[in-house]
Amino acid sequence: MFIGKAVWTYMGVDHPIVQNWTGTWSALTFAAVFGFIAIKLTEKTGFPGIWDEKISNNERFLYPVLLGLGFALVEILVGLAMNLPNIHVAFPLSIPVYLSGGIFLEILYHLIPVVFLIWLVSDILLKGKYQxxxxxxVAILASLWEPVMQITGMYQMGMLPGMGFAAGLFIFIFAGNLIPITLFRKYGFLAPVIWRLTDYSLWHVIWPMIYY
Structure with a gap:
């Protein structure tokens, strides 16, 4: 995360995604510190460890890659349906931006809130019950945050052609959060990171080079 941030800061990347992104140095430090603590709490809160021997490499890497590719293809179709302009950071700076951004978002949106909330509610308040x-x-609540924010913003900018489309897009973005959280629960934290980076690689890096 820090290397990617240093690269695009040094190169002076001027793009709305970078300008509006929450990846300030303080936010990255927060994610690194609390992400490290959350990783230490994963097994206590019912998640497999990163290198849990019970998790196969297919589960840890292959399945997330396939799901990430499938999700990116749907994103491409949605983008074509909406006739989206090129909203992506240009290659080659797209690589450090989306590499570090993908890891950062998985830590900030999923690892930290999901693990800490389960630890607080189940382990502390409920004495280890109902995990x-x-x-x-927690997974449902964490998955709702991004679609609520994105759909609200798109509605305010007049980017939604109708309520039916908005509802479908809401469900799609919701799934884009629930999938990595589910992968995390089943296969450990590397799985959602691989899923996110695969999705970003096709949707944000490869596809813009082909289409725009």
């Missing part, structure tokens, strides 16, 4: 039920509630 699965707490996970389901």
């Amino acid at each position: 699965t039920e707490v996970f389901v509630v």
